[in-house]
Amino acid sequence: xxxxxDSFLADLDELxxxxxxxxxxxxxxxxxxxxDIDGDLADIETLNYDDLDSVSxxxxxxxxxxxxxxxxxxxxKGSDISNQGLVLEDDxxxxxxxxxxxxxxxxxxxIVIIHNFIRDKYRLKFPELESLVHHPIDYARVxxxxxxxxxxxxxxxxxxxxxxxxxVVSVTASTTSGKPLPEDVLxxxxxxxxxxxxxxxxxxxxxxxxxSRMGYIAPNLSTIVGSAVAAKLMGTAxxxxxxxxxxxxxxxxxxxxxxxxxxxxxxxxxxxxxYIEQTEIFQTTPxxxxxxxxxxLASKATxxxxxxxxxxxxxxxxxxxxxxEIHKKIEKWQEPPPAKQPKPLxxxxxxxxxxxxxxxxxxxxxxxxxxxxxxxxxxxxxxVPEESSLGxxxxxxYGMLGQAGSGKLRVSIGQSKLAAKVAKKFKEKNxxxxxxxxxLTSSLAFTPVQNRRGLAKVxx
Amino acid sequence: xxxxxxxxxxxxxxxxxxxxxxxxxxxxxFGRADDAVCLQLDDILAKTARxxxxxxxxxxxxxxxxxxxxxxxxxxxxLIPSTxxxxxxxxxxxxxxxxxxxxxVGAFHEKQDFIDVVEAIFRGAMKGxxxxxxxxxxxxxxxxxxxxxxx
Numbered sequence: 001x002x003x004x005x006d007s008f009l010a011d012l013d014e015l016x017x018x019x020x021x022x023x024x025x026x027x028x029x030x031x032x033x034x035x036d037i038d039g040d041l042a043d044i045e046t047l048n049y050d051d052l053d054s055v056s057x058x059x060x061x062x063x064x065x066x067x068x069x070x071x072x073x074x075x076x077k078g079s080d081i082s083n084q085g086l087v088l089e090d091d092x093x094x095x096x097x098x099x100x101x102x103x104x105x106x107x108x109x110x111i112v113i114i115h116n117f118i119r120d121k122y123r124l125k126f127p128e129l130e131s132l133v134h135h136p137i138d139y140a141r142v143x144x145x146x147x148x149x150x151x152x153x154x155x156x157x158x159x160x161x162x163x164x165x166x167x168v169v170s171v172t173a174s175t176t177s178g179k180p181l182p183e184d185v186l187x188x189x190x191x192x193x194x195x196x197x198x199x200x201x202x203x204x205x206x207x208x209x210x211x212s213r214m215g216y217i218a219p220n221l222s223t224i225v226g227s228a229v230a231a232k233l234m235g236t237a238x239x240x241x242x243x244x245x246x247x248x249x250x251x252x253x254x255x256x257x258x259x260x261x262x263x264x265x266x267x268x269x270x271x272x273x274x275y276i277e278q279t280e281i282f283q284t285t286p287x288x289x290x291x292x293x294x295x296x297l298a299s300k301a302t303x304x305x306x307x308x309x310x311x312x313x314x315x316x317x318x319x320x321x322x323x324x325e326i327h328k329k330i331e332k333w334q335e336p337p338p339a340k341q342p343k344p345l346x347x348x349x350x351x352x353x354x355x356x357x358x359x360x361x362x363x364x365x366x367x368x369x370x371x372x373x374x375x376x377x378x379x380x381x382x383x384v385p386e387e388s389s390l391g392x393x394x395x396x397x398y399g400m401l402g403q404a405g406s407g408k409l410r411v412s413i414g415q416s417k418l419a420a421k422v423a424k425k426f427k428e429k430n431x432x433x434x435x436x437x438x439x440l441t442s443s444l445a446f447t448p449v450q451n452r453r454g455l456a457k458v459x460x
Numbered sequence: 461x462x463x464x465x466x467x468x469x470x471x472x473x474x475x476x477x478x479x480x481x482x483x484x485x486x487x488x489x490f491g492r493a494d495d496a497v498c499l500q501l502d503d504i505l506a507k508t509a510r511x512x513x514x515x516x517x518x519x520x521x522x523x524x525x526x527x528x529x530x531x532x533x534x535x536x537x538x539l540i541p542s543t544x545x546x547x548x549x550x551x552x553x554x555x556x557x558x559x560x561x562x563x564x565v566g567a568f569h570e571k572q573d574f575i576d577v578v579e580a581i582f583r584g585a586m587k588g589x590x591x592x593x594x595x596x597x598x599x600x601x602x603x604x605x606x607x608x609x610x611x
Contacts (some may be wrong), residue, residue, distance in 0.1 A: 347515045
């Protein structure tokens, strides 16, 4: 490992997981590495692969060939329920399933690499296509169909893509800045597409096999979500134990597609849901409850996967109970709310009135508070008879008001707030409607100047 | 209508209900089931019985039964229907501008009228009064003529 290329390769390991890892695994040949790693290694995207084989080695690898062979055999043999021993792990079939899961993840990664390869090559011809078509297999199919064609009206993309995307692709192709590819580059690209499609079919085969064995491997999980979805989940997660280790929120998102925007708004974009969307339970719930159902399904599926990974319930009873639970919960959500009963009236005076406080209330109360004059009139001095209005004890008593020695020289009538307000209102009323005035004149014209100040304060 | 409210025919039943209604107004309607005005009153009582259930109980007494003639005589019930209010076994009187304060003669115009009357009785009773004023305006109070015997 003394060569420069190897030390650069060690750097690569830190940068990118899938590409470098797969390269590491499948490429035992150092010479190959030296061939294609040239120039700037710091940025992995600027790696020039000229040769497809140096990029994707999976199809040639022994492991791949072995497993595919076994899968074909097992598929031909049909489903034989082998009576498994006490420990599942010893069973060769289970081992095969585990390998299949690993392989399907590898195939995924491989497809991504090939997709990158095709994309790099095809960028010269049609750069915008990669942002319009996200899915690698669809992209490969479209590239294969278009080939070197410049005029997209001659190319029939029906069935490969949804019609809206076809339209967008055609429009973009007419204004694209790409040029036709040279023949050898085109050939390589087509080869890469073929390989991608082959890998895709292989993956499908593997998944079918896993699905057929699913009831035997993970009975509880398949009871809840169905064997197809269970197989897909296991495949994407990379094994039953990997699936069991995932938190439920991740399980919910396994297999979620990235949305192609194509200029459409995200306001109507749905919540993110992955393979769980294809389960029967999800499809039969009304759309309003779908997001809740998805979360519920994901959590129960995770529980079932955990039971299965430890072979806690080989017969699948736990799965059945969980499924029942799910059904019951969804039923409950759909129940109408309980009918509203008219409430009887509350007992009178049982709830004390809420008293308000604050500055406003205090100011309001001040207007009706007892004035100083009245306070003095209410009190009397000891041993001193009070004066009264009619004299001689008749009429209203004056109390301490106006008595010598009461400490006050004169009792002035402080400005009573209530009186002021009443006076203002009175003036407004009088001056507001004075005889034959036209509607255009305002009452302000008639109020004396000194009072306008007070009014101005109120108006401001 | 009136099958929703308990109908009392025996003296004992009337006794027990008066004794057992604690801290709630007891509304006893004396009447018969075939009288038109009585039916009107019963309808209103039945509809509001649940609404006032927190502070009132409503019951019907059949005035034709023999057992309760004691009460008919005691309360001097002559006009049908008559409604008598009790609170904690005290007989509550209400001054509604008519001649007889001890009972309410006739039906009510609306459910809300009945609720107002019961609430007034309740408030007065909680304060400790034995006679309360009627909150209804005079046009809402059914008028009747009392026939005095030998007066």
